[in-house]
Amino acid sequence: MKNLTLINICLSFFALAVAQTPAPDQNKRILLYGGIAHLGNGEVIENSLIILEGGKILTIEDASNIRIDISDAEYHDVIGKHVYPGFILPNTTLGLADIDAVRATKDFDEVGEFNPHIRSIIAYNTDSPVIPTVRTNGVLIGQITPRGGMVSGTSSLVEFDAWNYEDALYKEDDAIHVNWPEKRISFVEHDHKKNHDDEYEKDLSEIKSFFNRAKSYVKSSGKKTDLALEAMKGVFTGSKQLFFHVRTVKGIKSAVLFAKKLNLDNFVLVGADDAWRVADFLAENEVPVVLNRIHRLPMRKNEDVDVAYKTPKILQDAGVLFCLDYEGDMERMGARNLPFTAGTSVAYGLSKEEALMSITLNAAKILKVDNSLGSLEEGKDATLIVSEGDALDVMSNNISLAFIRGKKLELNNHQIDLFNKYKKRHKEFSEEE
């Protein structure tokens, strides 16, 4: 037995050095007792009892007046700690690239303008060393999204704990992503999108004609197979969502009116920096928004310096369904800051629970997985985190437990390993002195 333990320790150490080992399926009832449960739907249970079974949330209720049987269960005392649904990261290239400056590690931008049939999930690297550094801050689900061209390709939803891309899949081919043509205004930031200034009219007519072709392709039968147009089918039958990446008022309105004209109602705006200017229009048309990283500068010189920080509050007040993403410079390694962007929106008007919704339930609603994810509710997936303190604030975000469908995750990463290694070395130095 002793030998076995030793072997186990060696094996797990080896595994840590390579990459985090995906957790085995939940085989035992798990009890979380006494935590401050932030449900993700705006409600809070100050003293909660949460029971996880078979990868689902079996029970979540006020623990004050309950006697529980903890035999045969893995028991966790989380008194005074904070429990949240796992944070959801939409519109990300996490796993599609490791190092920004090393081209060979990047696989999110295919050649060509119209690539709806390109499926990002194929390139998703479950062993990317960046992923474990993101989930240690509480981000457990991502929408792996291709970039580039006018129709970038098809995204998929994944869980951040898996052996391979099939194992990672949560919702396969959930949406097609379109970079809607728009004229640049005085953008001050670098932009991965094509500069459409010169070819704006041409691009607009090309993309419209592409959609028209797709629509008639879907209607007709007996035509030769066209993979690109075939991939568009789901958009018209409703099985896939359409994500319009767009920034300006003009672009937003033009994309929304175009989608309406095609009788589509399964579409979402991504980026939408100008959403605050047209909040009422978005609310009236019930258009959901994946808001571009709010830690950014204003797009125009005459805008308020804090315009991005306060956009969530403006959308909330107008009744727009929105969630937050982290697209832009350093978006993969920076994605671990997603909860802190939500926290920043609290300083600019949102309540803490509303801010939480923008990275949990609202994200799940927009990605159409809210029947199983996004909030701590009985029957939903046991995909949740426990933080020693408030997880939306930097100093107190300290994730001590994380589960994906009841599977308990290793909360380690390459960086923590290096920290421990050198902390020990430094300690030896100070002891010598």
Added chain:
Amino acid sequence: MLRQVYYDAFIRAKEYDKDWVAWRKLSASQKKEGKMPRKDLDLDCLLEILKDEREITCHSYRQSEINMLMQVADSMGFTLNTFTHILEGYKVAEKIKAHGAGASTFSDWWAYKYEVNDAIPHNGALLNDMGIVTAFNSDDAEMARRLNQEAAKAVKYGGASEEDAWKFITLNPAKLLHIEDKTGSLKKGKDADLVLWSGHPMSVYSVVEQTYVDGRLYYSLSLDRENRLRNAKERNRLTQKMLSEKKAGKKTQKIKKERSFIFHCDDESYSF
């Protein structure tokens, strides 16, 4: 690998100095017959480093290059003032401490170049624990305005005390810039450069309510609110005026687009 480049430069500077020292010793008549050494601005500058008349800030990532430059400096008899970025500084912290340099690092950036693969968000705290004067830099126009949140990361990741982490963006950078006698902490006699926060200064929930520079109110949240309203009104008035003039058939002109650009350290090719 760059070691020889540095040695080559500093050795040339030393020999250049020797030539000048020898030249200055010559008498007027000897100078008339001899040849004055060639003035070299590059070497003059390197000489200032060797004579401790010029501070060095060195962009650095990996432990090997940090280690190498300290060896060059030690053997040439000068001290580096600050290593910036210094992402693998934690791997050679005891050597940096011994050499006497300071550190200004990123809070949590990594994975953007191959050579920053081992950059860790615990770096600042580890360097600080070693007794090195440590600061956080932003290198980003947006992040610069949230340095308070960046400081908090030293607490979160590396377990630095809140007081130490706060020094990463106040007193410690002032020390590295040699202006700590004037600013960087609230102390009798120092400049009145102050910030009033709505809550804990390292919390994402806090905002700046007032700032003072040299004792003058530089920013005020409440004043700013009023000014925004005033500006919006004025903007609207001007727009309406232009529209009515246009309606009245007055001459119009095309909109002139203003370019704005955020400069980065590698934007030297930008042309106006």
